Amino acid sequence: MKTQRKAISLISGGLDSMLATKAILDQGVHVEGINFYTGFCVEGHTHAIRKKDKAKPKRNNALWVAEQLGIKLHIIDIIEEYKDVVINPKHGYGSNLNPCLDCKCFMVKKAHEWIQENDFDFIITGEVVGQRPMSQRRDTMPVIQRESGAEDRLLRPLCAKILPETLPEREGWVDREQLFGFNGRGRKPQIALAGKMGIEDYAQPAGGCCFLTDAAYSNKLADLWTTRGERDYELDDIMLLKVGRHLRPRPHFKLIVGREEGENRFLEGYRKQFTHIIPISHPGPLVLVDGNINEEDLEIAARLTARFSQGKKAASVRVEVHSKKGDTTEMTEMDVTPYRIEDIPTEWYL
Amino acid sequence: MNNKQATTKSTVRKQTHHKLDARNILCPLPVIRTQNLVLTLPEGDTLDVSCTDPGALCDIPAWCRINGHEIVEARITDPDTNEVLISIRVGKN
Ligand code: SF4
Numbered sequence: 155m156k157t158q159r160k161a162i163s164l165i166s167g168g169l170d171s172m173l174a175t176k177a178i179l180d181q182g183v184h185v186e187g188i189n190f191y192t193g194f195c196v197e198g199h200t201h202a203i204r205k206k207d208k209a210k211p212k213r214n215n216a217l218w219v220a221e222q223l224g225i226k227l228h229i230i231d232i233i234e235e236y237k238d239v240v241i242n243p244k245h246g247y248g249s250n251l252n253p254c255l256d257c258k259c260f261m262v263k264k265a266h267e268w269i270q271e272n273d274f275d276f277i278i279t280g281e282v283v284g285q286r287p288m289s290q291r292r293d294t295m296p297v298i299q300r301e302s303g304a305e306d307r308l309l310r311p312l313c314a315k316i317l318p319e320t321l322p323e324r325e326g327w328v329d330r331e332q333l334f335g336f337n338g339r340g341r342k343p344q345i346a347l348a349g350k351m352g353i354e355d356y357a358q359p360a361g362g363c364c365f366l367t368d369a370a371y372s373n374k375l376a377d378l379w380t381t382r383g384e385r386d387y388e389l390d391d392i393m394l395l396k397v398g399r400h401l402r403p404r405p406h407f408k409l410i411v412g413r414e415e416g417e418n419r420f421l422e423g424y425r426k427q428f429t430h431i432i433p434i435s436h437p438g439p440l441v442l443v444d445g446n447i448n449e450e451d452l453e454i455a456a457r458l459t460a461r462f463s464q465g466k467k468a469a470s471v472r473v474e475v476h477s478k479k480g481d482t483t484e485m486t487e488m489d490v491t492p493y494r495i496e497d498i499p500t501e502w503y504l
Numbered sequence: 505m506n507n508k509q510a511t512t513k514s515t516v517r518k519q520t521h522h523k524l525d526a527r528n529i530l531c532p533l534p535v536i537r538t539q540n541l542v543l544t545l546p547e548g549d550t551l552d553v554s555c556t557d558p559g560a561l562c563d564i565p566a567w568c569r570i571n572g573h574e575i576v577e578a579r580i581t582d583p584d585t586n587e588v589l590i591s592i593r594v595g596k597n
Binding site: 189191195213214216217218220221224225226227228229230231393419423 | 528530535536567
């Protein structure tokens, strides 16, 4: 009896990995999905935080895709190991702080380790030659195979026909003739294939799968590295970069200002870790102070807090300052004049 | 004569109830924590997961469905804090 071969498919939640997986499933291969959580993934977070997004249905697209395809999905936390990919990418960054090529090599490497541990035969990705400027080019395809260690156990069903034959094709585990030869940035072949496969609902292709492709987010991360004097981060740092308005009045401190109820509630979870300010005479945001501040800085922070409260036009706003002193917090009240919008230098906004 | 009595062995395994606190973390972390714990549990055990990311109400059941675990209950326990509770009966790993 022919042994049923087993493949692991990198599921991002987008259309391409869904099509690639379906193509291999349709050839009778046992496929399971794998999805890596780096901490920068766009999935759900901001929706979960912001109240105005609450009405929108929330779903994890990778889980949803796996369920549509009827396959298992393994979600792997790679937050710690991924830091080195973001901080020291051998192949550099894309247009923002997205280290796409290193990232792909790393994820395929992790998938390769997984197939060795779990006795699977090969790896599938939804990559298409020419689809992405950095990681999906004809010359980077072999780099990923080589640097991940997966070599020819890595099959890209959507563009396999225009790439050299891989092990699963050579061994007859899959029929190369039934694979595809997609090429270039266009989306039409994928959309047509989805139609043929009866796939009607899928996540719209976006610019990238993570926050690192976002210019505003990357600026905030770059600011964090510059002002701390080292290129490093913790999960909380990168979570907080997704939330609120960030202003840096001085190099040694910045403010994170909740923009609405959902964000304020999320920031509340960080009250014990940060000095924070809350307006009490008027409704307003919770403001976290990241950095050590002196009296003069505190006044700037309190006046900015007042500016973003509903008392922004009032002569005076009373705020409560919870200053973090070691493990304890000291509470004081202050009356301050809100900044006028024209007095806030634009370069303070990150 | 053989005095030995025939014995039928029956293994009675106690099913254990577990709790997981996945509050104040955002999806997909509650799913990952649930997954990593469920993978260590024997079939039939039950697990209550509490979360504050309402996305978990959709994601944890989805993960259970595709991986063969049963959702006993999934509900909002505190609308003010967004707290949700998901009860799972572990299937075959
Ligand atoms: S967009 Fe983000 S997750 Fe996707 S390949 Fe680039 S760095 Fe990796």
